Amino acid sequence: MRSRYANWVGGLNGDWLVSRQRFFGVPIPVWYPVDADGEPDYANPLVPAEADLPVDPAANPPAGFTESQRGEPGGFVGDADIFDTWATSSLSPQIAGGWRDAAGTGTDPLFEKVFPMDVRPQGHDIIRTWLFSTVVRSHFEFGTVPWTHAAISGWILDPDRKKMSKSRGNVVTPEDLLKEHSADAVRYWAASGRLGTDAAYDTGQIKVGRRLAIKVLNASKFALSFGDVDGEPASLVTQPLDLSLLAGLRDVVVKATAGFEGWDFSRALEVTEQWFWAFCDDYLELVKDRAYGAQGDAAAASARATLRISLDVVLRLLAPILPYVTEEVWSWTHEGSVHRAAWPTVDEVPAGGDAALLTAVGSALAAVRKAKSEAKVGMRAEVPSMTLVGPDAALAHVRAAETDLRAAGKLTGSLDFAAGDEVAARDVELVS
Template structure:
């Protein structure tokens, strides 16, 4: 018989099983998605993380969720498609290569080569960390990188398909622009951040005499002012509507107009319409066909004023205020806190954005709003409240999707264009293609005969990742797989990318495949620092999932991450991980104790001991609750059940009650113990895969892996109310006797005599299990006394009359 170590040491065991799971033999038998299988397909669309090289706690959380669901669905009999991709292209990598490796962007080929090398190094680090957490997707068939040839073909083909549907266009106009990143942005990448600023009150002279005072937070844009707007119902300005004002310093005449979108109560109630200070300026410019003057360049410097040129926006703001003061135009300045539109999608940027006039590639989104608002209801959200955020985002859309990015490391947009803004796609047989290096499909524009120029911009990164469902299900490449795997069974992601990855995948799949991309959407919350706030390096509360993994083990970390309701934010604490390791040690101890008695082949006896009937009834409830919880992704309920059933009933009560019967080779006890321990480790396996695989291999080893077993079936267990009642009363008595021994300062192994008080039913129940109780609790003699109150009195056997009442 193999020696069973007393202490569960996760480091060696977890490494052993991770290596085993990665072996070709195990992949082929356990983890491989089999296209020819007749089993139903369960396809999980997992997030392709950006390749930063660091596996943070948020990654660890969804990795754990994905792996847990994948393992459970295999046990449930599904042919599981569990992929893992990498979102490889993007600005952060460019910045690392540009500033850390000192490679200039101008050397395009070398720059791209170094970006790819950096990306692959980062993937290697993250993949090793994922594996260390017990994550086992189908690396062999469904690992993908968004810069790779096959994936890029599908990206470009999907764009050409959308072009052929008439919704990809080249347009010129104002775009969200990040001066720090030097690229255009999509609406989903910007948001408002509260910042301190100044509200400057400036007097604009009126042509006919007098002045109108406006209040602005963007005085540096005064030279781009095209009109002054007031509310039509504002009595202060009714007489001025239609009059002409003079822009201070620039002496340009502008009209005063009335518009209902003006906030009467902000500042003076009179605002300058500049091109462009904010989205409202753009709406007014289009509404009134105002001219445009662009005062800010790609790098966020002022141009074309002759006064503050070359200064960055912040410096230009200070300088223009000084000049306006000197010239006598400033009426007052207030320090305020206000919302500033910023590049919020990238947490390492957060810079204010500007609006610049650019020629860009757009995908029409607005015409599909109503269809999306109807179709999204086909997807089931967990938690259900998360569907609101998608619905709200769709309703709020007022811009089409600008997919052009003025970067290098990205998927080339497969188009050429002419000066008449005709967009010409590449030929599909030439994909993937880089228009800057390839010949256009025609010598001249087929619509107007003008020369064709390559689109030099690359695609928004969400163009890359929003086709994960179509790529993996085989929409373009494998009709057989597509028929089985689409729509995906489950989309797994965090709250932070609802308006990006979720929305764009939904939109593009709806347009290209005319269906929703997935049946269910599982939205997890955020893992917070131990202080209950969002993890931040500046706050010093960042925890890496690998910091103490050798000490506590991946299984304990996984259990900690899953011990909260899906969608809720929760703090991560190592004390909680420690408590989970104690639970696993308890499981290890119970299995070690049971090891000599476990049998794989024992049949269910015709007559079960009354206490075995009781524990099997509890077992049936446990199994049913856990399977229901897995099906609804309520993993925390499974962990609660493990504590209340395994720890409190099996480990603390049942094992003690049957020890003596095990040594007597009692078939009822051996059958029951063998069955319930096997079921427990199968149920716990998806959450804690390493220790359960190890225990299964030691105790049962019927198949190469626990994942080749089936989920426990308890249909044959009949609930015996009498057995339940007796078992619960025995459990109650056990607790009373143990408390009495503790209060009498007697060890648990000390033999005692006991007086048991209680009503007739209670006493009769105890009598039916008297033999088990005496042997378990070391009782020589029991005296029963009918009484309205249930209590016990004990004395040390063969010793005096030292009494204790409980």
């Protein structure tokens, strides 16, 4: 995208037209003298002093003239054109920062804090107009760029992969989508698109966002159902499965932070969402029995502390994408807004675990579920005996969290291990 801007600037070989023949807009502050024959002399424009700006030439006469001379021989006429939209929108960073007050006499202290800004989000179709004109104005007025990054998005495409536009009549307005799926779901879809690429309008993706938001609510209710954690949560985490989950979360914090700092919000969402679904689908099922106290107080405390730490961190990671549901859940246990809370760091998450452990145990649990599904029995059916096959490293991880696997899979009897290329369940005995 940078090359598109460079090519445009390098190809400029004439003046840039800034006027438009429209009614609404910022008037061009120029008048023209009218000669004795009543014709405007466009070669000798009359311009106001800078101190007199802003001026509307249709309402104010130039210096040295009276309103009665408008349009008369020996008098003046005002320029009828207005500035094009880029002439004014090119000042959007300055206006947003309070560069000049309404009277044009002062500058808001905010301006020094926000200008130049960090990023300008915009479409690639207005690089040569909005982006170019904003850079030119900032360079002219301040000798600097108006922002340090430009986040260039693509177009929204309809189901036929054509650009959505009012002229084509294929635009979908968001009101109905927001009512049907929620603002978080629509925002999730928007955040799934990568910068610089076109994004297809996809209600299926919006539905995935809604499902994710609902899952945040439900998982949070379970994680918080055990009440406050007694003591410092990080000091209570001792179980291998818990440390494994948090090892993965530490990695997510690093990657999601790098994604947002690099304006790659879709990558930040991707890594956070992957971890969250593993948290819901595997970890919560594996740890549920222990969290309720079936393995003793210390093991339960480890699970409950892990749940609280995980929830506090993942809510902040998801907050830029799902602002409403995360704000709701955050309010259950915290004062203030999640959007004003500090961004999570790896220092908040206990270290020492191996993320591969949860992956291995999750695969083992999936193998048990598959065996039950193929046998057409419920997931609560007991397994008196079973052989788990898989690579040695994966089996070692499973052994470290065997008690959690047994509880989640209802493995009530012997569990044998055998070498194999991938994790799978063999010789599964079931009691329906």
